[in-house]
Amino acid sequence: MTTTPDEGAFAPLRERVFAVLWVATVLGNVGSFMRDVASGWLVTELSPHPAAVAAVQAAASLPVFLFAIPAGVLADILDRRRFLIAVQCLLAAVSAALMLLSHSGALDLASLLALTFVGGIGAALMGPTWQAIVPALVPRTQLRSAVALNSLGVNIARSLGPAAGGVLLATWGAAVTYGADLLTYALVIAALLWWRPTPAATDPLAEPFGGALRAGLRHAMANRDLHRVLLRAGLFFAFASAAWALLPLVGRQLLQGDAAFYGVMLGAVGSGAIGGALALPQLRQRLGADALLMVAAWLCAAVMALLALSPPRALALAALLLLGVAWIVALTILGSLTQTVLPNWVRGRGLAVYLTVFNGALATGSLAWGAIAQGLGLVGTLLLAAATLAVLGVVARRWPLPAGDEVLDPALAWPVPELAGAVPGERGPVLVHVEYRVAAGDRPAFEALLVQLSAHRRGDGASDWGVTEDAADPQQLVEWFVLPSWQEHLRQHHRTSQAAVALQARLHQFHQGPGKPVVRHLLTLRPVPLHQN
Incomplete structure (x- = not known):
């Protein structure tokens, strides 16, 4: 894909609708990360066991694994704007419940896991739809830049949200932190109400839910380029998930930190991701997607190995900057390739399959690493995950990533079939x-x-x-x-x-x-x- 002089990494922000929704999403994600800091730290107070800590990560990821594909079908057959507004209302209700339970002192491990799971359902419903609207907001030549900006926005929020959440949590408690998250949903809903996309024409060939689900699964099973992206995503995130699943325990046990320091740790990851996102276009041009994904695996492995040695806090924070670089490189490369190997008619369903693999790998990996840490210990588990991921970074190159340069826009080149008479639409096969x-x-x-x-x-x-x-x-x-x-x-x-x-x-x-x-x-x-x- 060639880049014209008026394009670049930030060109999509010149599109007004994209810019407004992007800013609203960043603010909404700031609130989500504040909520996650509160939940991640509270669980270490409610239970000291690694499996319980990892279960919170799994409770957030598992619903996306379970419901992303049906959500992708809905993203392709419903009004995406209205659907997003409804999902934002659901997520706001989750934060409101967490706020009230925290304020009353009634929040326990079971209710925290249950509400985290419901929040994960909201994320499952929102993810494919939010990503599927991107091609409608920017020209095709800016699609990869728009995907990269979305990843950058998430990591800007990751750098600000955890730090702000840690300060709020340490100063005013969990109820205030959850309340701040609740306010951000109002901003996102306002932006979605402001956005007025061109109404789609009535489609006589509109798909029902069941037919759309079957068509989406058939496409996913046949799309060989998508298969390679999914394989590489599953391998990377299943092993890299150890860093996220065990990070609260690293902060509390190995680095002897408090809630505010845990927020700073997550903020360091987000700050590193911002730098990685800004450098990614040049890095990708020089190294290519496959080499960069291997480097991301090595960086993530090196950070986990270093954290296992209980380094000084300053050195740990520097290492977490590199973890952010590795994470944004993997997310952006795999996410943008998923967008480019999918035609628009099945984009929501295809992205849902990707999110299913991504979150399935995170959830399964989190539970597995938490269980391993119960027996092997925190240090041994981090070293095992690091060694495995480093080797896998090399081995996975046997399945190269696709170029993603095929033109998948509808050709509309087939002539109308010659018929002896009208054929009922349901007739077949x-x-x-x-x-x-x-x-x-x-x-x-x-x-x-x-x-x-x-x-x-x-x-x-x-x-x-x-x-x-x-x-x-x-x-x-x-x-x-x-x-x-x-x-x-x-x-x-x-x-x-x-x-x-x-x-x-x-x-x-x-x-x-x-x-x-x-x-x-x-x-x-x-x-x-x-x-x-």
Whole structure:
């Protein structure tokens, strides 16, 4: 992707709507991190066991693992703005409950975990939708910069929120800290009410929830570029999660700090992430995504190993700056690649799959490292996680990340099918034949392209795909694919990307028959009972 002179790392902020929503999100995340500091520190007072501390991290991440995919479906079929407002109201209610329970002295471990879990549900509902609106706010050429700015905004909040939360917690207590978080939701809701996106036209091919869920899962299963991103994300975050799951105990036990110092620790991570985000465009240009992700794994491993040695506080804070750099590099690279390998029609669902893997890795890793720390001890667990992550940073390069440079905008190049009469949308399954005549010497190259095209067919809605040859004439080949219904095939017409159409054009060059390859649409008949004598 080329960068024009008027673009750059901060170019999306020149888009007014993006800038307003970005600022509101930063303020909202400041409040969320203040809440997280209060919850993370309170659990060390409610229970000294590592498993209980790690359970808070898991309670926040597990709902995203469980509900992100249904949330992604809702992000693609509902009004995204109204949906976000409703989710913000839910999260505000969670903070209000935490504030009231803290003020009354009734907050215990069970209620803290339960409310953290409900807050995680809100995060699960919000995550795919918030990320899915980004392409509507900026030009495509600024998409990666916008994703990077979103990550930068999170880490600006990570640098300010924990420090502010630690001060509030140490000075006025948890109730005030939760109350400050509650106020930030009002700012986010106000920004969403101000935003007036262009109303979408009524879509006669709008998907119901069940069909949209199946189509989204089919696309995720067929998108090979997405598979590589998910694999690398799962491996990195499952092992890097040890740093986050055990950080409250590191602050309390190894560094002998209080709540305010714990907030400073998290603030150091956020500050490092800001620096990492600003340097990332130049680093990515020099090293590439794969090398940077390996460096991020090494940095994270080095920080965990150093913290295990109970260093002086100043040295620990310096190390946490590097942890922030590593975290922002991994988040931005994997998040931006996920955006670029997804077409817009399934963006919310695809991002939900990514968030499911990301948060599943965090939740599973947090619980696992907490359990290991129960038996092995805090120091031994940190050293084990560091050694494993350092080795994994090298091994994972066997599965290189995709370039993310395919044009996935709808091509709208398929002609309207010729019909003898009206076809009910629910009728199906539909079998589509594309008939080619290919010389024997061209078969290997032709079949290699067909295999690439098959991923697009399945990703755009086909439930099955194959290629056959005529037993009497092996040069006559038929590519076939199956759609669940006629309406789903019409949706496929609107989904097929420019990359897929370019692949089809290359296939057509091998066709030696008269005219273009013949396309047939075969509709399944109702079963006819056999004659009974």
